Amino acid sequence: MHSNNKDDLPFFITRREEELKVSIIQKMAFMILFLLLLLLSCILSTANAQPRNSSISPGSSLSPNNNSYWLSESGQFAFGFYPYGNGFSVGIWFENIQQKTVVWTANRDDPPFPSDVQLLLSTQGRLIVRSKEGQDLVIANTSDQLASSAAMLDSGNFVLFNWSSGIIWQTFDFPTDTILPNQRLVPPNKLVSNVSETNHTSGKFVIVMQTDGNLVQYHVEEANANTAYWYTKTYEAGNGVTLNFNIHGQLYLLNASGSNIKNISDKASVLKAAYRATIDADGIFRLYSHTLNQSDNWSIEWSSLDDKCSPTGLCGLNSYCNLIYSDPVCQCPSGFDYIDRSQKNLGCRRNSSVDACTTKGEPSFDVHELIDVLWYADAYSTLSSIEKNACKEECFRDCNCEAALYENGNCKKLKLPLRFGKRKSTIGATSFLKIGAQRGKRKRRELRMDIFISSIACSTLSFLVLAAAGVLIHRSRIRKYKRIVNMGNVGFVEDVTLRSFTYNELKVATNNFKDELGKGAYGTVFRGVISKGKRVVAIKRLEKVVDEGERDFRNEMKAIGKTHHKNLVQLLGYCYDGTNRLLVYEYMKNGSLADFLFKSKLRVNWEGRIEIVLNIAGGIFYLHEECETQIIHCDIKPENILMDDKGYAKIADFGLAKLLMPSQTRTYTGIRGTRGYVAPEWHSNLPITVKVDVYSFGIMLFEIICCRRKVEADVPENEAVLANWVYDCFKANELEKLVRNEEVERCKIERMVKVGLWCAQDEPSSRPSMKKVMLMLEGTVNVPDPPLLSSFVSSP
Ligand SMILES: *[C@@H]1O[C@H](CO)[C@@H](O)[C@H](O)[C@H]1NC(C)=O
Ligand SMILES: *[C@@H]1O[C@H](CO)[C@@H](O)[C@H](O)[C@H]1NC(C)=O
Ligand SMILES: *[C@@H]1O[C@H](CO)[C@@H](O)[C@H](O)[C@H]1NC(C)=O
Ligand SMILES: *[C@@H]1O[C@H](CO)[C@@H](O)[C@H](O)[C@H]1NC(C)=O
Ligand SMILES: *[C@@H]1O[C@H](CO)[C@@H](O)[C@H](O)[C@H]1NC(C)=O
Ligand SMILES: *[C@@H]1O[C@H](CO)[C@@H](O)[C@H](O)[C@H]1NC(C)=O
Ligand SMILES: *[C@@H]1O[C@H](CO)[C@@H](O)[C@H](O)[C@H]1NC(C)=O
Ligand SMILES: *[C@@H]1O[C@H](CO)[C@@H](O)[C@H](O)[C@H]1NC(C)=O
Ligand SMILES: *[C@@H]1O[C@H](CO)[C@@H](O)[C@H](O)[C@H]1NC(C)=O
Numbered sequence: 001m002h003s004n005n006k007d008d009l010p011f012f013i014t015r016r017e018e019e020l021k022v023s024i025i026q027k028m029a030f031m032i033l034f035l036l037l038l039l040l041s042c043i044l045s046t047a048n049a050q051p052r053n054s055s056i057s058p059g060s061s062l063s064p065n066n067n068s069y070w071l072s073e074s075g076q077f078a079f080g081f082y083p084y085g086n087g088f089s090v091g092i093w094f095e096n097i098q099q100k101t102v103v104w105t106a107n108r109d110d111p112p113f114p115s116d117v118q119l120l121l122s123t124q125g126r127l128i129v130r131s132k133e134g135q136d137l138v139i140a141n142t143s144d145q146l147a148s149s150a151a152m153l154d155s156g157n158f159v160l161f162n163w164s165s166g167i168i169w170q171t172f173d174f175p176t177d178t179i180l181p182n183q184r185l186v187p188p189n190k191l192v193s194n195v196s197e198t199n200h201t202s203g204k205f206v207i208v209m210q211t212d213g214n215l216v217q218y219h220v221e222e223a224n225a226n227t228a229y230w231y232t233k234t235y236e237a238g239n240g241v242t243l244n245f246n247i248h249g250q251l252y253l254l255n256a257s258g259s260n261i262k263n264i265s266d267k268a269s270v271l272k273a274a275y276r277a278t279i280d281a282d283g284i285f286r287l288y289s290h291t292l293n294q295s296d297n298w299s300i301e302w303s304s305l306d307d308k309c310s311p312t313g314l315c316g317l318n319s320y321c322n323l324i325y326s327d328p329v330c331q332c333p334s335g336f337d338y339i340d341r342s343q344k345n346l347g348c349r350r351n352s353s354v355d356a357c358t359t360k361g362e363p364s365f366d367v368h369e370l371i372d373v374l375w376y377a378d379a380y381s382t383l384s385s386i387e388k389n390a391c392k393e394e395c396f397r398d399c400n401c402e403a404a405l406y407e408n409g410n411c412k413k414l415k416l417p418l419r420f421g422k423r424k425s426t427i428g429a430t431s432f433l434k435i436g437a438q439r440g441k442r443k444r445r446e447l448r449m450d451i452f453i454s455s456i457a458c459s460t461l462s463f464l465v466l467a468a469a470g471v472l473i474h475r476s477r478i479r480k481y482k483r484i485v486n487m488g489n490v491g492f493v494e495d496v497t498l499r500s501f502t503y504n505e506l507k508v509a510t511n512n513f514k515d516e517l518g519k520g521a522y523g524t525v526f527r528g529v530i531s532k533g534k535r536v537v538a539i540k541r542l543e544k545v546v547d548e549g550e551r552d553f554r555n556e557m558k559a560i561g562k563t564h565h566k567n568l569v570q571l572l573g574y575c576y577d578g579t580n581r582l583l584v585y586e587y588m589k590n591g592s593l594a595d596f597l598f599k600s601k602l603r604v605n606w607e608g609r610i611e612i613v614l615n616i617a618g619g620i621f622y623l624h625e626e627c628e629t630q631i632i633h634c635d636i637k638p639e640n641i642l643m644d645d646k647g648y649a650k651i652a653d654f655g656l657a658k659l660l661m662p663s664q665t666r667t668y669t670g671i672r673g674t675r676g677y678v679a680p681e682w683h684s685n686l687p688i689t690v691k692v693d694v695y696s697f698g699i700m701l702f703e704i705i706c707c708r709r710k711v712e713a714d715v716p717e718n719e720a721v722l723a724n725w726v727y728d729c730f731k732a733n734e735l736e737k738l739v740r741n742e743e744v745e746r747c748k749i750e751r752m753v754k755v756g757l758w759c760a761q762d763e764p765s766s767r768p769s770m771k772k773v774m775l776m777l778e779g780t781v782n783v784p785d786p787p788l789l790s791s792f793v794s795s796p
């Protein structure tokens with residue numbers, strides 16, 4: 001700036017003169033600058049038609065070809081065409097986030113636009129897409145009101161204004177699958193999920209802000225209480241409840257008079273730059289945050305459900321959802337096949353035709369039993385207070401029955417297709433499905449008149465029954481919805497009763513960790529008392545936990561807490577407090593199986609030992625195949641089997657391996673588990689599967705048979721390594737040596753030994769599954785002779 005004043009002159013005079021001069025020069029400079037800027041902006045705006053914020057005036061247009069869009073003032077959001085399928089769609093996305101994140105789509109169920117269309121705020125004031133042929137498609141239905149301008153706001157809202165700057169249309173009023181901070185979901189609006197992550201067509205799941213005040217997630221085709229899989233329990237708050245989302249990334253409900261009636265997610269501890277809440281294609285409503293750091297991804301702040309099988313109908317007809325390592329997998333019952341193997345969530349169909357009627361001859365079908373799978377039972381007939389086998393029998397004889405669901409003494413007879421199947425280990429339900437017979441020769445039945453007549457009678461009758469049932473079902477559904485609404489509980493909704501303790505509570509409970517019960521691979525165990533002195537518990541203080549953060553820890557705890565089986569030690573609670581990680585278990589006062597087998601003066605008799613073996617096998621089978629999240633124990637050994645006061649064996653320490661391992665694949669060098677019980681694949685690069693537990697079980701089975709440790713020093717050399725000695729005795733047909741002076745039938749010992757030898761095979765795939773092991777132990781299937789093995793010749 002021009003200001004070289006003469007310092008010797010009085011300040012005031014100089015100042016006025018100077019000001020005059022300066023102002024003239026300034027004005028000229030500004031004029032030139034202004035003209036330059038004007039020119040520049042003209043050049044810029046033709047080169048890059050992306051007006052910031054400022055109103056978009058009638059006549060403005062965008063085209064998919066030149067990649068133009070309208071930006072919000074800060075540049076965070078853009079409105080325009082984005083590539084989709086083999087064309088383009090109109091929508092809003094985060095422009096400052098590398099990973100393309102679309103938050104709104106116009107006419108999402110329409111096919112993509114070709115590249116020669118134009119998006120236009122017409123001079124009449126309509127927002128339309130105009131085709132090359134001049135046909136218009138309305139993007140913003142403003143009824144008879146006309147827009148004088150439009151704007152892409154920094155909130156992510158695209159709005160149309162009238163002449164008096166009133167908002168006549170905004171995308172915030174027509175959400176697709178996402179809401180943004182400051183956006184509100186008013187009743188009866190809803191968010192509908194995408195079909196998939198790459199296809200924004202309306203998918204299967206909705207989250208609805210209901211007029212009764214409840215925010216509910218449903219399967220889109222069946223919005224009733226039976227298919228609700230998540231809700232806020234605010235059905236008494238009445239009409240006018242809205243879902244709100246503030247700039248701190250908190251989701252909450254306000255009632256009609258503006259009071260906060262429920263916080264859905266907690267206020268974030270660290271404020272992030274961007275938030276969105278989306279009902280994802282998998283049916284889970286998630287709150288995401290982003291730091292706007294280009295290298296970052298969206299991270300999940302909150303989600304409506306952890307169990308990915310919870311969304312009702314994730315899997316198609318006749319298939320059921322099974323969690324495998326917390327990922328949902330759609331599976332077909334046996335006798336059924338995927339409709340499309342490449343798209344497993346499309347459902348399954350029977351792979352052979354079944355004539356569901358039994359006649360005097362041999363039936364053309366088998367009844368397959370499926371354990372722990374729950375279906376949405378739209379039964380045409382329900383029989384109550386009935387035994388499981390009677391249920392199977394009922395369905396077997398009923399021509400209309402294609403499947404039956406047995407649960408708590410109720411037998412529901414169903415027709416195909418079965419819907420909304422999910423596997424849930426805690427429910428104890430059994431389904432029976434009629435499937436094509438596996439027998440080679442199927443008897444051809446001649447069409448006989450009597451069968452023909454009876455089948456006509458049968459179907460007429462069933463039609464009447466069905467019609468009546470239809471009315472009843474409809475009624476009962478309405479009733480049920482009311483009832484459930486009143487009770488505020490739906491079977492599908494998670495109910496986790498794990499208690500979270502503070503460190504101080506547990507310090508008090510254990511009397512400052514005085515009474516040590518033992519030390520294990522994962523930490524030290526103390527005796528403690530909770531519930532005001534009413535309940536004795538075992539408290540395990542974990543050491544060496546790989547700290548993946550509180551959320552992961554809690555998820556692990558939840559997975560463990562959800563296991564309920566009579567042969568598993570029950571987890572009652574946990575503590576995640578500072579650096580302290582403690583687990584609270586039921587107390588097992590009779591010590592471990594190791595004490596029982598190796599220390600006790602009194603030897604447990606053969607029958608008792610077999611009972612223990614069956615208990616343990618049942619527990620491991622549950623961990624591997626029946627519980628919601630498959631659990632590999634990784635450390636099966638007598639020290640980890642505890643005995644309760646009724647003499648039941650229960651497995652302890654399951655589910656912990658994951659907490660102590662950085663990942664499923666071993667990237668560490670130390671070997672978990674205890675030397676001698678560990679399967680050979682721990683030492684190689686083979687993946688760790690459930691078969692490692694089968695191996696350890698096999699070694700432990702030898703110990704239980706022989707009541708001695710796997711390796712012992714003070715015995716003849718050929719007997720030192722138990723597995724080798726067992727194998728030698730088996731080969732030499734001298735099995736009675738193994739049980740010393742006990743009177744046990746040879747065939748019983750042989751069965752146990754053979755099962756053990758199969759389990760201890762080097763090759764993981766040669767080892768049987770725990771299910772097979774159970775069947776073999778129980779004598780339900782024969783045990784073939786195990787093959788000769790190198791590892792039994794040399795020392796393991
Ligand atoms: C941007 O849009 C907002 C909201 O309409 C308005 O208040 C603001 O004045 C606009 N800014 C400019 C530069 O036009
Ligand atoms: C993009 O295409 C539209 C419609 O054809 C046109 O109005 C606009 O000027 C184009 N912008 C650029 C930068 O070419
Ligand atoms: C999206 O899915 C729908 C229905 O599932 C299908 O009709 C459509 O072709 C898909 N679109 C794209 C671009 O994949
Ligand atoms: C626009 O909205 C009005 C009422 O909101 C409705 O009656 C009309 O059918 C809509 N038009 C189109 C083209 O969707
Ligand atoms: C503009 O829109 C506002 C809000 O919708 C409305 O109140 C107002 O009457 C409208 N003005 C005109 C001139 O249509
Ligand atoms: C929905 O589909 C669109 C593809 O048009 C994709 O960009 C977006 O990320 C999808 N949203 C979700 C939540 O998967
Ligand atoms: C909203 O909630 C507040 C506090 O719970 C209550 O006093 C008020 O009556 C509620 N308003 C309506 C309309 O239900
Ligand atoms: C919701 O959380 C806010 C803090 O973010 C708190 O002030 C408010 O009391 C909470 N409301 C309810 C109903 O818990
Ligand atoms: C972005 O991430 C890098 C590396 O994680 C970090 O150094 C940087 O400070 C981050 N920037 C912002 C703005 O958060």
Ligand SMILES: *[C@@H]1O[C@H](CO)[C@@H](O)[C@H](O)[C@H]1NC(C)=O
Nearest residue numbers: 099293294295296297298299
């Ligand atoms: C973001 O996601 C990509 C792809 O899913 C992944 O490769 C990358 O590591 C992730 N970045 C961060 C910081 O998590």
Ligand SMILES: *[C@@H]1O[C@H](CO)[C@@H](O)[C@H](O)[C@H]1NC(C)=O
Nearest residue numbers: 333334335336337351352436
């Ligand atoms: C049906 O599928 C089962 C496997 O699910 C298979 O074993 C059987 O051979 C199939 N039968 C036919 C007729 O395809």
